[in-house]
Amino acid sequence: MSFADMDVDTIWMNGEFVDWDDAQIHVLTHGLHYGSGVFEGVRCYETEHGPAIFRWEEHLDRLYESAKPYDMEIEFSPDELTKATVELIRRQELESCYIRPIAYYGYDSLGVSPAGCPTDVAIACWPWGKYLGEEALENGVDVMVSSWRKHASSQIPTNAKTTGLYVNSMLAGEEARRNGYVEAIVLNKEGNVAEGPGENVFLVRDGEIYTPGLAESILDGITRRSVITLAREMGYTVHDSASISRGELYTADELFFTGSAAEVTPIKSVDDTEIGTGTRGPVTEELQSAFFDCVERRVDDHDDWFYYVED
Ligand SMILES: Cc1ncc(COP(=O)(O)O)c(C=O)c1O
Structure with a gap:
């Protein structure tokens, strides 16, 4: 399903909640050119106790571990990423969803070395059905x-x-x-x-x-x-x-x-x-x-x- 058909309106970027359509990056972003980003894909399930994120801590651990070989410092703590995610799910009234946290080398210069590029972090959540049908x-x-x-x-x-x-x-x-x-x-x-x-x-x-x-x-x-x-x-x-x-x-x-x-x-x-x-x-x-x-x-x-x- 296309994002255009989904009832979602907010993305968290570097500490701010921004309108979905304003979650933009510069075309000279390092991660866009060299694939220098790390990410997670997480499911949040609808349960009788409300939305429940499956193995969230393990996914966060893997996100920080993925960043290590690339010397990428994620400046937000696991607690901050958790609060942002919970807020996104609540604000958009999602009962179940897919969660996509991403950290990537951002905009500064375009040598292969990411030295000087910031590590940008974003989180989006959206409804997602069965992946293979x-x-x-x-x-x-x-x-x-x-x-x-x-x-x-x-x-x-x-x-x-x-x-x-x-x-x-x-x-x-x-x-x-x-x-x-x-x-x-x-x-x-x-x-x-x-x-x-x-x-x-x-x-x-x-x-x-x-x-x-x-x-x-x-x-x-x-x-x-x-x-x-x-x-x-x-x-x-x-x-x-x-x-x-x-x-x-x-x-x-x-x-x-x-x-x-x-x-x-x-x-x-x-x-x-x-x-x-x-x-x-x-x-x-x-x-x-x-x-x-x-x-x-x-x-x-x-x-x-x-x-x-x-x-
Ligand atoms: C290449 C690859 N292998 C395996 C998996 C399954 O991993 P997980 O169960 O953590 O989603 C994924 C999905 O993230 C993947 O992209």
């Missing part, structure tokens, strides 16, 4: 293995959520959509499974769960961490430092994506090869139910994973 959650998505490889962490840190990295995601995702698939799976430099363009990947085989380890050039997804915790609590064995070969994708019993945007989405085929029975598998369904029961607060467990806007 409503139907995808139930029936799963068709994916292709991208011809684009994920860069190694020795080339660009993959555990930092940096704006510039997403050209790789865009290439892979658009290649998949051009070829009639919903999403891509990207292999790392070694040819093993890394992740989706905006999702982590999980594989189920013989009742056990596997997901590529952090050394496989992946983002340390916060949904990934949460699903690993939920799965272990449900009694599953989870191999969270797996190396998964391309071939293992096709013979998996089940595959699914996790991500703040994609939540828990089953994968029903890879390169036109049906996965399992070609529908959402039983382990995926069980984990998906546990995930949605948790984020929509139908269960009391893990209340510390939520930041309640109305408290």
Whole structure:
């Protein structure tokens, strides 16, 4: 859905609440030219206790950690960013939404070195439905293995959520959509499974769960961490430092994506090869139910994973 069709009117920029249309940057902003920004994507869920931000502290931690390799000093404290976000959700009367905090090197000069450029910070919130479509959650998505490889962490840190990295995601995702698939799976430099363009990947085989380890050039997804915790609590064995070969994708019993945007989405085929029975598998369904029961607060467990806007 286009921003033009959304009922949102305020963005927080460098300490001020500004009208949506006035949230502008200079065309010579460093981050625009060199991808020198770090950001987060967070979901806030509608619950019977009002809007609840899922794993807000972990997302904020990752934002500051992402800034570190780039020597970027975010001058606002986590507390200030939290207050700004809560105020944006309240002012715009959002019951559920997606939250996008971003910090980037701003306007001063355009050498590749950001020396002298300010670190600008902004936060926007808007309503966002199901990332890969409503139907995808139930029936799963068709994916292709991208011809684009994920860069190694020795080339660009993959555990930092940096704006510039997403050209790789865009290439892979658009290649998949051009070829009639919903999403891509990207292999790392070694040819093993890394992740989706905006999702982590999980594989189920013989009742056990596997997901590529952090050394496989992946983002340390916060949904990934949460699903690993939920799965272990449900009694599953989870191999969270797996190396998964391309071939293992096709013979998996089940595959699914996790991500703040994609939540828990089953994968029903890879390169036109049906996965399992070609529908959402039983382990995926069980984990998906546990995930949605948790984020929509139908269960009391893990209340510390939520930041309640109305408290
Ligand atoms: C490349 C990539 N991998 C994985 C994820 C999933 O991470 P998270 O669960 O923290 O949203 C994302 C989404 O942010 C992503 O962009």
